[in-house]
Amino acid sequence: MSSVRSPWSPRLPLDAAARPYRNWLTERRSLTARWQRASGAFRVEPVRQCLAAPLADERERLALPPRRPAWIREVVLYCGGTPVAFAHTAASASPRGPVAHWLRRLGRRSLGSLLFSQPGFVRLGVDYAAIDHRHPLHAALCRHVPGAGRGQGHYWARRTLFAHGRQRVVLTEVFLPAVLHF
Secondary structure (H helix, E strand, O other): OOOOOOOOEOOOOOOHHHHHHHHHHOOOOOHHHHHHHHHOOEEEEEEEEEEEOOOHHHHHHHOOOOOOOEEEEEEEEEEOOEEEEEEEEEEEOOOOOHHHHHHHOOOOOOHHHHHOOOOOEEEEEEEEEEEOOOOHHHHHHHHHOOOOOOOOOOEEEEEEEEEEOOEEEEEEEEEOHHHHHO
8 A cells, every 4th residue: 555645635626726616526417528629629639549557546446456458548639729738538348349339430539429429338426636747637738738847836636537337537627727718
């Protein structure tokens, strides 16, 4: 068991710095649809998609045994030319079923386009966190989003667990400051 305390909590952050992000953190409908309405020029830029080790907290949420890989997908979400979020998805590769197949075929479409159009997906819970340099997603974010990390101590994020039958999907959305303009 790791001695590092998880930053995730089912409680919405009370921090004053989180207040401007509350509408994004608590959105229950499709963020994709919201961004499309706000900018008219929403796009998804895939930056990583492979079978790999999930993060420790994802492994727990997916109920995966040690050393079992998961299907990992990372994308940067843009409104016009402006990055507004970094999304990281982990899904159990077994039991075999349609979820991994659908994820492999998403391409430049958002995961939300699948979650909100495909019958059978159920939201099992949402957790919130401030992602800083100690969390592995911070490094991925800084690697794939131009200018990320400069002068920004942390980013507000939400992690949602979805189920489709016995298959599980963990979607983490890390909101960038530019999202507040939309």
